[in-house]
Amino acid sequence: MVKIKTTNYNLFYGLKQALFDINMDIYKNKITAIIGPSGCGKSTLLRSFNRMNDLIDGVKAKGDIFIDDKSIYKDWDVVELRRKVGMVFQKPNPFPKSIFDNVIYGPRTSGIKDKRKLNDIMEKSLKQAALWDEVKDILRQSAMSLSGGQQQRLCIARAFAVKPEIILMDEATSSLDPISTAKIEELILELKKDYTIVVVTHSMQQAARMSDYTALLYLGKLIEYDKTEKIFTSPSNEITKNYVTGRFG
């Protein structure tokens, strides 16, 4: 089932075009990896799905993106859209608030006031992010006192607390040590039964290990998009072949 559909999607930073005619169907309850050399537009594409590019001065988009068959520009209210499409950033970016306040930030802004309900959401989200055991006794401490890996899992929990259906991760493990990375990868695999997950990664191994589908972007164009197995074993495009065998990038 298609969760996200882009149709002839183009994006411009001022005069500079960063994405060219992207047509792509992203499937529900699958992990989709976006790979490609630096500057090819991976982050730009990912940030298009929850309209985070709107925040940048001079950004223009052409074409459309549909989530659950509704246009993100015409049919979705941007606040609703961002509740449905959660995002985890490259560098852990917890708020300088307590662990507790970080996790319930989203639910609270969406108007939930009931203490018990907020507590439930918090516990569930932290458990989902495999962080509960480590922080359950220090919930009132500042999130800034956690390690990098813990902070990133906190950001994942914070994203889950809003009950999104789609999770976008932009190189979410690139600043983490191997153990934290393994933990988060395991987590993502665990979560795919309930969520649609799109990850940007520089690590070919990571894409091969985790994802069901892989898309290769090159100079803002979608070069090839297929089942991960196919991309890594018998790519049909020459650029893809060179990229996945490490001959450039």
Add this chain to the structure above:
Amino acid sequence: MGSSLKEKIYKNIFLIVTAFSLVILFLIALFLFAEALPLFKNVSLIDFLFGKMWYPTMSPHSFGILPLILASFYVSFLSAIISIPLGIAFAVYLSELAPKGIKEVLKPLVELISGFPSVVLGFFGMVVIAPWMTNKLSPFFTETIPNFLSFLHLSYLSNFFANNLYIDVGLNITSASIMLAFITIPTIASLSEDALYLVPRTYKEASLSLGATKWETIKKIVLPAASSGIATAVMLGVSRAMGETMIVLMTCGGASMIPVRPFDPARPLPAAIAAEMGEAPYHSLHYEALFGIGAVLFILTLIFNILSDIARTQGEKKMKGKSV
């Protein structure tokens, strides 16, 4: 010459310059206290600080500076009430809402205003604000509003306005506070804007990505993250208001009575020094008392500066996760 030697030389030059200016500052403070000290052979510290009457040239004279201290607090407080919300709102507009082009024009403009010669502001207060108060604002408070209120049969409120909000002197605490706000608003706005600008973009992105609106993001993330910087800005703004001389000298009316109503004239500490130092005989009691006022003013502004420093370190702790 090796680069490490060069570095050492530079370092020492800076050290000497810094130490030199610190020593000078220290000597000035010392001088202030030394010149004031002989006063206390004749006047007790309690009588000086809490005496209700400042009659330095009458006989018998009286050197109580409570009216002056209260006047200073009153004008600083009123101008803070005016300038804290406006200054912060302006900073938020500049840093979060204004289009880039507008910000590039407004920010330097604001900084220009805060550097405006205060004598010009004082002059403006004298010839524009003061007459406006007596000619326009006073009738409005004592006739227009009471008439309207008695029309609504609110005679108690009506009398309150008529009896308390008359303005017989245009040069008063409110005039001075308004003119001081011309200095404190830009100070608070400019420094708060710097603090808001330093809030990492990633916080805002995280908040928006969680479905918060721009306004919620400003309220719940940006302002709290910048709060220590904003507190620093406010403290420095208030301390500027407290030490500012020309404006209060020209627009506050100069009466050395304990101020009660916001439209009473008053004589803040710096105004007393500026107005009286010229006529106080060298090493007279009056002269020493004025140095005492200087010392009090020095301590007050020092307190505000220390508070602003505490706010800053508090904020740094928060960023490092040492406090919530």
